[in-house]
Amino acid sequence: MSEDRTAEIVLSLEIDDAALADRLAALLGNVAGLRLAAPGEHAAATIIARDPRISPADIALTQRELDVLALMAEGASNKMIARQLGISVHTVKFHVGSLLDKLDATGRTDAVAHAARRGVIEL
Template sequence: MSDGQTRQTAPWRVAVMAASWQERASLQALVEANPALEFLASAADAEKLVDCLAGSVPDVIVTDIAPEPSDALKTLFELSHASPSLVVLSDDPDSDWMLDALPADAVAILPRNAMPAEIVASIEAVAAGLCVLTPDILARLLAETRPSRQKAPAEPFEALTLREIEVLAMLADGLGNKEIARQLDISDNTVKFHLSSIFGKLGATNRTEAVMLGMRHGFIMV
C-alpha cells in the first residue's frame, strides 16, 4: 500500500473476467455505476483479458471462478507481469481447495450470489490492501490454526528472522511477490525463498494462513 495515499483520489481501475457474457455485463454495469471505480476491460478467460487490457494494469480483477481448480488465473498473473488484487465470486467459496488454488494475490472471496453493494465494498477494500473473507472461511482458518497453537509447547516453532518478519508484514498488507521484491530490492526468487522459510517455520500452507499465524504469534500487527 505504499502508493495508497496517492491513489485515494483517483478511481480504482477494475477488470472483469467471467465465462458468461451475462455475468460480465452485470459486473461491468456494477463497476461503471460507481464513480469510485473505473472499468478497464472484460473477457471470458485470462489470455483474452490480457489482450483486452493491452498493457494496462488494473488495480482489481473481479472474476467469476469455475467450481474447480484452474490454471487460468495463474496464467493471467504470469502474462500480465503485474500483481492486481483479486475479487473472486464462487459457488463454493469455503471449499477446501479454494485458497490453495487461487493466485497468491487473491485477497477477497465472496459467494456468487453476493449483493452488488458487497461486491463494490470488496473491490474498494482489496484495492486498499485489505483482505475480505466470508465468515465460514474465516472460522475454518481459525479452526485449522488451533492444533498448531496446541502443539507449540511440545514443538516450539523456529523464530522468524527480521527479513522474514518484513516479508510477512508485506503479505499482511496484500503485496504480491514482485512488489515485495521491489520494495526490499531483492529478486523474486529470494522472495519465494523467504516465503518458503516462513511457511515452514509457522506451519502454514498458504499466504492467508501465514499472516494469521504471524498475527497469532505476535510477529506482525494489522
C-alpha cells in the same frame, strides 16, 4: 461534543483468571468516577488479561523474513515485495517458503493469520 467529562468511566472486564478478576472488581468497585459495565453495556475501555500460557513461543524469524512477512500482511504480491525490498522475486519466494515452514502454514494467507495469532505481527 457527546463526551461528558463529569460522567463515570465505564470499564468492562475480559479476564481469564477468575481470582484476578475478583480482586480487580473489588478494587475498582470502590473508585469514584468509574464503574464496571453491566453485561452487554458499551464500555469506554476494556481491561484484558489473557492466559499467558496460550502464547509463550515467539517463533524464531530472521530479520529478512520479518520484512517479507510484514509486506505479506499488507497484501503485497511476491513481485511487489521484491521491488519494495530491492531483491529478486526468487529470493522473495525463498523467504516466503521459509515462513510457510516456520509458521506451519499452507499458504501466504494462512501464514499471515498464524503470525497475527501468535503476536509475531500486528494487524
